[in-house]
Amino acid sequence: MAEEPRPAGVHEGAQTPAAPVAAEDRKAAAAMSKLDANQNDDDAAAKKDVDAEALGKAMKNLDVSDNTTPKNVVKKVVKVDQADVSLLVNHLELTKPKATELLKAHDGDVTKALTAFVAVS
Template sequence: MAEPQPPEVQEGADAPDVLPANAEDRKAAQAMSSLDAKPDEDAAPKKEMDMKALNDAMKNLGAAQEPKASATAGSKKEEAPKKLVKVDQADVTLLAEHLDMSKPKATELLRAHDADAVKAMTAWVTAAV
């Protein structure tokens, strides 16, 4: 059997709006009530706010990446430019087979050692130890 209700309580009515005591609970309650709102209510102000937040985030993102980009560019300037060295295909195959590496890696190793297979193999073996 149901308990008797006070006269001010109506069956099927929503609970009275009581604001929570702390700010965190108030924010959560506001977020929950915004979920119940109709989609066309307050759509324009929210969209403007979202666009403003997006623009601010993009500006901050761009500003945060600028020092990194300049640092990366500085480190690339310190690297020596790659030499244009003609590499013999037989040497590439030799290094690829004997040092168990891919042909592009063997080509890069040969270019780094002026297309000298002996220097490239010596450097690979000494670096591996």
């Protein structure tokens, strides 16, 4: 193969000139260098230790018991008719558990359950 002539401005061993950098690229590079600088700070290690201590204290104060219902409230038992459940399943396209839950929330009354469902939707 024949060697092609080189352009006049190209010299052997010279690096390629840097492409012009857009403003967005400069901003991104500055942001990345700030991130790198923040990761290398000695304060970051101290901050992580403080965060770990705060997390430990918060975890100790968590109460995993079910506090959603007060202890003195008695749940009332609502008997739900299966025909009403199937009616809601067929007409509202709900699952059986959702239909049962909706009926229990409205004391087993189909009209109240339908009205509430339509009002919310």
